[in-house]
Amino acid sequence: MIQFNALFSKEIKEAIRDKRALMAAFTMAFLAPVMIFVMSKMAIKEAVETPPAYVNISGGEYAPALMKHLADDNVFPMSEVEDADKVMWEKRNIEVFIPADFEESLLAGTSINVVLRADYGEKAHQSIIRRVRDSVYSYSRQIGYQRIMMRGIDVKLLRPINLAEQDTQKPSSNATFISLMLSIYLLFGAFFSGLSVAIDTSAGERERNVLEILLCQPVSTMKVVLAKLFAATTIALIGVVLTLILSTIAVGFVDLSQLGLTFNLDMKTAISLLILLIPICFFASALQLFFAFNAKTFKEAQSLVSIIIMLPGMIPFALSMMNDRPQWLDWAPISGQYLIMEDLFKGDPVGFGVLLVTGAFTVLMTVILVKVMAERLKSEKVVLALS
Structure with a gap:
């Protein structure tokens, strides 16, 4: 435990030391509220004004x-x-x-x-x-x-038939377009905020020969991987929390009553969202570390990991195009979290079983990635980027 704490402390200090990279990591947290505010204003203007x-x-x-x-x-x-x-x-x-x-x-x-x-x-x-x-x-x-x-x-x-439409949407249900944007931005925050830390602590340390020196010490590769994972995940969680808080504040300045809509995010829903996003933050960081460790150079790691950021946008878009989606998407990583967030924003009850299965499967995928990375770091070819 002492070794892990020392390694984790080292990774956090290195992450905080680079102020520019840290600010870039939180770009999504500051950009999301602005985008939600501007797009909400535009939607209201188009719907109300002529x-x-x-x-x-x-x-x-x-x-x-x-x-x-x-x-x-x-x-x-x-x-x-x-x-x-x-x-x-x-x-x-x-x-x-x-x-x-x-x-x-x-x-x-x-x-x-x-x-x-x-x-x-x-x-x-x-x-x-x-x-x-x-x-x-x-x-x-x-x-x-x-x-x-x-x-x-x-x-x-x-008009022989008069169709009377009755909206079964709950009064507590939030504005759909804001809920959709916030769900996607929270997922993006989980993937984007820890990106720079994940790349620098893996491919970056390898190019600076820090990784080789670190693995020469009497410490297991599992602890090294876990320390890097927890450091990247910590930054990712901070980014998600900032995104959630600032976005909620930004929505407060939008007059949704003009559309007959409301957006309320109580403490219970906010806590549920954070609990839901913790596993996805670990999964995102593990996925980024995995690809960064398998890249030969820092630039190659940036290219590979940057592709992963597209997942929080592509998967919700694919789900929106499906009329009858497969059952396994309800508990798969990213898609499962996105669908549960939809239910939370609508005010619909979220089954504990679905939440547990989704989180468990995401954690399982993270554990597999960590074990594979720990095993691969035992090889000199991976540490020295020889293969």
């Missing part, structure tokens, strides 16, 4: 009523755009073509072809396209209802 949109309208003089309806929905012709914003709206080049026989076709009761032309693949255009489309469809429905009423037909005949 700023003026300007499109190239050809033939607007043939349909004054339609033009008024578009204006009521804050959609205006390009001629009304301010000079400061003119270049931006011309670049978007969203066009609406109204045929010259609009009024005649309207009186005759025939279909009218209004053309909406734009780059549908451009993300910046999608909100404007949706607004123009909805406005034209709304005007079309009004005309259709008026035609039916003029013929003495009740417009209710067009």
Whole structure:
């Protein structure tokens, strides 16, 4: 135990000594609240506000009523755009073509072809396209209802079924998009915060010949690996705690009531999240140490370990694309933690069995990685990067 404490103290001191690397390790903790705050503000603005949109309208003089309806929905012709914003709206080049026989076709009761032309693949255009489309469809429905009423037909005949939607989401459930972002950022924090320590204490020490000198001492390779693992995990846990605290503070400055949403993170949920993320912090650090020890150079270790950081983003994305996911994903590392975090944020009860199995499997994977590393460090080829 004395040897382990000495080794652990050495690793922590070396990690703290490099202030720049330490600040870089906590980048995710400071970046996550900013991203959550900015994206939440943008989501609220897009959902609540309807700023003026300007499109190239050809033939607007043939349909004054339609033009008024578009204006009521804050959609205006390009001629009304301010000079400061003119270049931006011309670049978007969203066009609406109204045929010259609009009024005649309207009186005759025939279909009218209004053309909406734009780059549908451009993300910046999608909100404007949706607004123009909805406005034209709304005007079309009004005309259709008026035609039916003029013929003495009740417009209710067009809606034989009235669907009443009831949201079963619990009042305690948090805002979905914030919960999704926070879950991913917490996983990223577990993988990113201990990254620099894991690389420096493995591949870095090998290049500085510190690892060779350390293993020449009367200490087991298992204790060396465990000391490095606990040091990297400690930094990772600090990063996760900072991410959780700062993100919760940042959300407090977002007025979610405009969307009819709330975000509450009580102490019980916060503690549950930390208990859930402790095994994943160990697993992330063990995985990074494993790949760093197997790399021949420090640069190669950086490249290999950097790929691992993609896992907290790729796995939740893959889960969101699955309608019927396999059962084993509920307790596999990363995916299991992510799914449990979803339930915690929703306020759904989390089964102790699922939590135990997920944590146990993650710990098992960590133990296997540690044992393999301890065995490989007994070989001079690995220590000296000869193979």
